[in-house]
Amino acid sequence: MRKRIVAFRRLNQEQLTQLRQHYDVDFFEHHEDADSPAFHAALAKAHGLITAGLKVTPQLIDSAPHLETIASISVGYDNYPLATLNERNILLCNTPDVLTETTADTGFLLIMATARRAIELASWVKDGHWKSSIGPDLFGSDVHGKTLGMVGFGRIGAAIARRGSLGFGMQIRYTMASPKPELEKELGAQRLSLQELLATSDFVCVSVPLNADTEKLIDSAALKRMKPNGILINISRGKVIDEQALIEALNTGQIGAAGLDVFEQEPLPVESPLPYMPNVVALPHIGSATHETRAAMAQRAVDNMLLALAGSNPISPVNPEVLTRRASV
Ligand SMILES: NC(=O)c1ccc[n+]([C@@H]2O[C@H](COP(=O)([O-])OP(=O)(O)OC[C@H]3O[C@@H](n4cnc5c(N)ncnc54)[C@H](O)[C@@H]3O)[C@@H](O)[C@H]2O)c1
Numbered sequence: 006m007r008k009r010i011v012a013f014r015r016l017n018q019e020q021l022t023q024l025r026q027h028y029d030v031d032f033f034e035h036h037e038d039a040d041s042p043a044f045h046a047a048l049a050k051a052h053g054l055i056t057a058g059l060k061v062t063p064q065l066i067d068s069a070p071h072l073e074t075i076a077s078i079s080v081g082y083d084n085y086p087l088a089t090l091n092e093r094n095i096l097l098c099n100t101p102d103v104l105t106e107t108t109a110d111t112g113f114l115l116i117m118a119t120a121r122r123a124i125e126l127a128s129w130v131k132d133g134h135w136k137s138s139i140g141p142d143l144f145g146s147d148v149h150g151k152t153l154g155m156v157g158f159g160r161i162g163a164a165i166a167r168r169g170s171l172g173f174g175m176q177i178r179y180t181m182a183s184p185k186p187e188l189e190k191e192l193g194a195q196r197l198s199l200q201e202l203l204a205t206s207d208f209v210c211v212s213v214p215l216n217a218d219t220e221k222l223i224d225s226a227a228l229k230r231m232k233p234n235g236i237l238i239n240i241s242r243g244k245v246i247d248e249q250a251l252i253e254a255l256n257t258g259q260i261g262a263a264g265l266d267v268f269e270q271e272p273l274p275v276e277s278p279l280p281y282m283p284n285v286v287a288l289p290h291i292g293s294a295t296h297e298t299r300a301a302m303a304q305r306a307v308d309n310m311l312l313a314l315a316g317s318n319p320i321s322p323v324n325p326e327v328l329t330r331r332a333s334v
């Protein structure tokens with residue numbers, strides 16, 4: 006009997022055909038499908054689950070007794086109950102690397118847009134205010150030559166820092182438990198404590214994964230340590246920043262501006278003041294959202310799934326210890 010895969014969103018016809026050469030595939034294209042009885046019936050029979058943007062709970066895992074592998078179409082895996090997956094020996098795969106450069110582009114877009122007030126001033130032009138050349142009240146601040154403090158200096162953090170250092174002559178600082186000598190050499194990056202980094206950076210850019218240690222890492226005390234004109238960029242996950250404390254810090258002029266791709270709750274609730282604040286650039290979680298990169302991420306998930314269900318090592322497993330345990334049985 007052929008194994009079955011549930012595919013939830015973002016796969017194209019070619020990718021579905023590729024999977025269907027080997028497996029029976031139930032494809033659910035829309036976010037709302039996750040609430041449908043058909044989705045749950047398919048999951049009850051599935052050996053593989055390929056998904057983007059689905060909150061996978063332990064209960065959902067319980068309702069999928071045959072599940073062997075999940076291939077997430079994302080690098081972040083805070084949407085998955087890792088302890089439950091490990092208990093059940095379910096392999097989880099993600100999509101690192103293929104989205105790094107595109108997400109770093111988005112991070113730098115936020116740096117430029119906040120510093121130069123691009124969105125605010127484009128609206129000002131659209132609203133018909135451009136009657137004479139602008140005065141200092143609408144000037145922005147330089148990006149080149151400034152200090153860029155990276156909270157999270159992994160793949161995406163390093164790619165953002167590379168843009169800042171090599172393209173804009175920025176001084177790179179980072180905070181991490183262990184040093185990164187190769188990046189220190191390449192970019193002249195300086196390792197500091199989080200407190201020192203916050204106090205000395207013109208731009209603080211958050212690119213850590215969300216987990217128990219990083220939730221609300223940037224809280225009200227951290228925001229108070231930032232420079233008065235400091236700009237906070239979040240390309241990681243909304244919950245890494247205490248959003249209420251951030252709104253207060255922006256409202257009271259404690260920090261200069263924020264460029265945010267991610268939020269505590271997504272989609273952003275209509276009552277959130279953030280998109281309306283002149284010193285905020287708010288984007289709808291578009292870090293990796295280009296045609297090329299989203300296709301590459303979906304393809305990586307398909308490749309991971311095909312390898313894993315065939316009993317081979319996938320390209321990017323999150324919990325490879327499951328493979329070791331399976332091999333020893
Ligand atoms: N906005 C988007 O669309 C988008 C796109 C891709 C990834 N992301 C997010 O970005 C995250 C990072 O992706 P990546 O590929 O760079 O991952 P990565 O694992 O290469 O880098 C994360 C780095 O953060 C470091 N880190 C962890 N906890 C830390 C802490 N408390 N203080 C300082 N550093 C800490 C890790 O050691 C690691 O080096 C993902 O987990 C995801 O949540 C968002």
Ligand SMILES: O=C(O)[C@H](O)CO
Nearest residue numbers: 078079080081292293
């Ligand atoms: O983690 C990721 O890959 C991005 O946030 C896309 O969802």
